[in-house]
Amino acid sequence: MLKYLLFDLDDTLYSTSAGLMEEISVRMNEYMMTRVGVPESEVAELRQFYWRKYGTTLRGLYIERQIDAQEFLEFVHDIEIAKYIATDPRLDAMLTQLARHKFIFTNAPASHARRVLAALGIAKHFERIFDINFIAYESKPTPSGYAKVLSALGARGDECLMIDDTARNLVPAKALGMRTVWLDGNHDPRTAEGCESADAVIHTIYEVEKMFH
Numbered sequence: 729m730l731k732y733l734l735f736d737l738d739d740t741l742y743s744t745s746a747g748l749m750e751e752i753s754v755r756m757n758e759y760m761m762t763r764v765g766v767p768e769s770e771v772a773e774l775r776q777f778y779w780r781k782y783g784t785t786l787r788g789l790y791i792e793r794q795i796d797a798q799e800f801l802e803f804v805h806d807i808e809i810a811k812y813i814a815t816d817p818r819l820d821a822m823l824t825q826l827a828r829h830k831f832i833f834t835n836a837p838a839s840h841a842r843r844v845l846a847a848l849g850i851a852k853h854f855e856r857i858f859d860i861n862f863i864a865y866e867s868k869p870t871p872s873g874y875a876k877v878l879s880a881l882g883a884r885g886d887e888c889l890m891i892d893d894t895a896r897n898l899v900p901a902k903a904l905g906m907r908t909v910w911l912d913g914n915h916d917p918r919t920a921e922g923c924e925s926a927d928a929v930i931h932t933i934y935e936v937e938k939m940f941h
């Protein structure tokens with residue numbers, strides 16, 4: 729019996745086409761150039777390397793360049809969210825229908841997650857946000873964070889459903905026995921890596937509901 733629903737935040741609860749993650753990505757580049765001193769010509773390649781080796785740009789910078797992670801998180805998320813996303817009554821209605829315990833599991837800080845949830849008008853549905861601080865910067869898809877989340881919930885893997893637009897983030901979830909849903913929403917081959925670990929594939933977040941029919 730599925731009791732717990734774990735939702736990724738960015739590019740999952742709102743569409744990639746909203747452009748919010750793109751703006752965050754631009755700010756990450758800016759941080760690397762202005763605060764870390766990475767030449768502009770090397771930023772993209774270095775981020776790709778960090779993404780492969782450590783999972784996220786933050787984790788790469790944290791481990792290899794010893795950056796102040798909190799300062800980085802504040803800098804890259806210093807964005808006017810309302811410019812990118814608006815309330816989503818359809819999503820609100822769907823979440824109301826899903827009579828399960830709902831949580832956010834994100835590589836972003838909770839402060840960002842709260843602002844996004846407020847802008848979408850869906851904050852009330854989520855009992856807790858498991859953020860990058862909760863998992864001690866061991867960002868998805870590092871397996872340790874998933875075990876921490878299960879332990880905090882007092883849940884078994886097979887009681888959980890996880891939804892994420894980055895398919896490789898589902899691999900550790902699947903290994904722990906969770907049911908996994910890949911939101912294939914942006915046709916970026918990087919987000920498709922690991923998609924064989926998905927039990928189901930959806931193309932918009934509104935399709936989560938059909939998992940329970």
Ligand SMILES: [Mg+2]
Pocket residue numbers: 736737738739740892893894
């Ligand atoms: Mg995402």
